[in-house]
Every structure is written in structure tokens, then in C-alpha cells.
Amino acid sequence: MNQAAALSQDELKQLVGRAALQYVVPGEILGVGTGSTVNCFIDALAQIKAQIPGAVSSSEASTQRLRALGIPVLEAAAVQRLSVYVDGADEIDGQGCMIKGGGAALTREKIVAALAERFVCIADASKRVQVLGRFPLPVEVIPMAAAQLGRRFAALGGQARLRLKDGVPLVTDNGQHILDVHGLQIGAPLAFENEVSQWPGVVTVGVFAHQRASVCLLGSASGVQTLS
Numbered sequence: 001m002n003q004a005a006a007l008s009q010d011e012l013k014q015l016v017g018r019a020a021l022q023y024v025v026p027g028e029i030l031g032v033g034t035g036s037t038v039n040c041f042i043d044a045l046a047q048i049k050a051q052i053p054g055a056v057s058s059s060e061a062s063t064q065r066l067r068a069l070g071i072p073v074l075e076a077a078a079v080q081r082l083s084v085y086v087d088g089a090d091e092i093d094g095q096g097c098m099i100k101g102g103g104a105a106l107t108r109e110k111i112v113a114a115l116a117e118r119f120v121c122i123a124d125a126s127k128r129v130q131v132l133g134r135f136p137l138p139v140e141v142i143p144m145a146a147a148q149l150g151r152r153f154a155a156l157g158g159q160a161r162l163r164l165k166d167g168v169p170l171v172t173d174n175g176q177h178i179l180d181v182h183g184l185q186i187g188a189p190l191a192f193e194n195e196v197s198q199w200p201g202v203v204t205v206g207v208f209a210h211q212r213a214s215v216c217l218l219g220s221a222s223g224v225q226t227l228s
């Protein structure tokens with residue numbers, strides 16, 4: 001077995017986290033996502049933190065990690081554009097469309113991604129799929145709409161489950177709930193995102209087609225593959 005083949009999933013995340021450093025624009029505010037792969041990216045940022053005047057983050061967890069490194073974190077409202085946003089994904093297809101929200105940060109992720117000219121997705125190769133939907137689709141919802149939204153997803157062939165934490169409904173950074181929808185096959189991500197986004201009570205659907213990845217760095221046994 002060669003050395004690359006022996007890399008664990010955590011090592012693959014570290015590999016793509018380091019590889020994403022080449023997309024950081026020195027002297028510019030950086031957009032930073034959420035999750036275990038992004039944590040590896042934030043750790044790698046320590047090497048170049050003198051070149052980063054600040055960051056906009058998509059979660060309280062990433063904000064804390066950035067601040068612990070000494071990188072100032074700005075409010076998204078204080079920024080008009082970002083050249084780059086780096087984030088992970090739960091699934092990514094061949095067009096760069098993604099399912100995101102496994103870490104419950106999808107709403108802020110979509111808001112920060114929408115400020116960015118370039119979305120750099122970092123993931124291990126297991127996240128690459130032909131058709132989105134094997135990973136249960138996260139949807140952030142207003143709690144009073146959860147039951148009716150569950151029925152709408154059932155009509156599409158999905159089974160919506162309220163995400164729990166410690167036995168009670170998980171509450172997002174925005175004070176809302178998450179439905180995880182199992183059993184969907186999302187062959188037309190843009191049309192799906194457009195449709196579900198206008199259902200009353202949906203805050204954010206975890207399909208990122210409008211904010212799809214411009215570049216994806218996939219960690220695999222043979223190293224980092226760049227898809228663009």
C-alpha cells in the first residue's frame with residue numbers, strides 16, 4: 001500500500017484544508033464556512049494569518065476558532081463583497097451543486113457565500129455524488145411550519161425528520177429548527193432550490209445551486225483533485 005492510500009478521513013480533511021490556502025487573497029477579508037473540514041482549513045490559516053486582515057464567518061463555532069488564532073471576525077453586514085469563501089459540503093455533484101447544512105449552519109453559509117465571487121469547496125472524495133440526495137437534505141424552518149412542510153416533502157417522495165439534539169429539537173444560530181429530508185433524488189438542483197425556497201416557513205433549503213462551488217478540492221487516496 002502506498003502512503004497516500006493509508007490516509008485517514010481526518011488526514012484527507014487536513015490535506016484539502018492546507019490546499020485551500022492557495023486560494024486565499026492576501027490583504028483581503030476572507031469568507032469562512034463551518035464544519036470539521038473547515039476547522040482544518042482554519043488551523044492551516046495560522047501559517048498565513050499575518051496576510052489576513054479579517055474574516056466573515058458562517059457560525060459561532062468558526063468565529064471562536066478564528067478569534068482564537070487572532071484573526072478578527074467581522075459582521076457580514078459590514079462587508080459588501082468577498083473575493084473568496086471557503087467551506088465544506090455534505091455532497092457535491094459534477095456541476096458544483098451541493099447539499100450543505102449537516103452542521104446546521106446552512107442559512108449563514110448561504111448568506112456569506114452570496115457575498116463571495118468564488119466559492120472554494122473542500123471535502124473528502126466520499127462527498128462526490130452523481131445525483132444529490134443520498135445525504136438527508138437539511139432545511140432550516142420556522143417551527144410552526146414544520147408539519148406542513150413535512151407533508152410537502154412527502155408529496156415529493158421524501159421523509160422529513162425534525163433534527164434533535166439531546167432529545168429536544170435542535171435550535172439553530174438563528175433560533176429556528178432543522179428538518180432532515182431522507183429519500184430525495186435531486187436531479188435538477190437549481191429548479192429544486194427555487195421551488196422549495198418559496199414554500200412558506202422555509203428559511204433556507206440546504207441545496208446550494210445558486211451558490212454552487214466554483215472550485216472543489218477533493219481529498220482522495222491519490223492526493224488533492226481539483227474540480228472546476
Ligand code: 5RP
Binds near residue numbers: 033089099101
Ligand atoms: C455545515 C456544513 C458543512 O460544510 C458540512 O456539513 C460538511 O461538514 P464536514 O466538513 O464536517 O464534513 O454544511 O452546516
